[in-house]
Amino acid sequence: MPVAAGASPRTRALAAALRRMKADSGLTYAGLAKRTKELGVPHGAATLSRAAAGTHLPRLTTVRAFARAAADRNSRHAQFLAADRAEVLWAAAGAERAAVLAAEPARPRRSTAGLARGLAGLRARAGQPSLTRLQKLTAGPGCRVPRSTIHRILDGKVLPTRDQLAALLRAFDAAAGPGRVVVEDHRKWLEARNAIERRLRPGPPEPVTSYGCIDGQLDELLERREREEEILRKVGRWNDEEGDSEEDEYSLGVIRDPYAPWEALDEDELAAWEQEALAAEPENGAGEPLAEVVRRARG
Incomplete structure (x- = not known):
């Protein structure tokens, strides 16, 4: 390779x-x-x-x-x-x-990975101090940051705490030597870190309203019907009057027919009712046979 x-x-x-x-x-x-x-x-x-x-x-x-x-x-x-x-x-x-x-401009970023890249730029400007040296430089006032943690922070694996970031920023300035300033505005870096934390923190759950679709089933049905309509239009078999009837809305579950008793029946009851419907059907009855309605309802 x-x-x-x-x-x-x-x-x-x-x-x-x-x-x-x-x-x-x-x-x-x-x-x-x-x-x-x-x-x-x-x-x-x-x-x-x-x-x-x-x-x-x-x-x-x-x-x-x-x-x-x-x-x-x-x-x-x-x-x-x-x-x-x-x-x-x-x-x-x-x-x-x-x-x-x-x-590269060493500036605060908007994500954990971006912040890590910005900190890597500060480290480079400070003379690329080793992780061991940075660990020692953070051991002053405030928060001592272990080298393993520094590695994970600079690798973008974790978001530093506010104290850890403050200690690292001080360490970069110290590593650069007397008279050199690597971090021009500590406050901006800390504010950027806090903004990232706020974005990562999960928000409050969205309230459930009576207009919501349980489990997204209605949305899935609507999307499927839209795809079917698109296909039928392409092959020239779509009737613009289709899709506007109550029958379509019944099939989508938008309207619940109070006279659709099969919805409350179990499989055995549906089978018995289907047999009764077949026996009662006229040979040349008008409209859709009731047994077919029952079979479709079970489907």
Whole structure:
């Protein structure tokens, strides 16, 4: 499978290098995963495969584990040399991604994923501090945010609490260094976060009125009749006077006929009534036979 076409140049270079390492090792991804476990840096085959796909920038720990597993199993020097070379490529890809994010306007967004992208832009402007450093920088006054939580927030997996977001914004400013301001207006970011929470919060249930259609059955019937009308019109078999009679409304359940006793009968009673209707029908009676009405009503 070729490296992802949409990947940035340096991410493609990293993915290509990892693929060359795998090819030179002669191992499958399952074999590489087994080697990482033996080396004490366990990674799954799926994780290693994604790292070499080029669709995203993998974690540094994954890249180093991949390189060590693909290197000479009998030489620790070769393993760590390969890991260091892979880290150089990873850092270049990370710097390229950070430059792209830093060039974008870092502004509050309207969704959890959008907010995460905006925060990623702030992180890039702050010099792309590691998650561990951000965790330490949030440990001051207020709310300490664990690195695992920071990762989920920046990945758009969760909406940060107000305290977590405030702590992260302060951490970005602190990471940028003295005299540098990364976040121009903390209040706007907090307001954007609150607006997202309000949109995500379920609203009050809609009141049920007497005009509603139970289980949507009437709507489904109406839609089906409209489709039938459209088909009949196309083949030239539709009569414009059709669809306006009370009979149609009875069949849709819009009008309940007080003289339609079969609606209150069970299957056995309907069968008995049908037999009586058949016996009572004249041979050449006018109109629709009652038995046919009963059969249609049961249908």
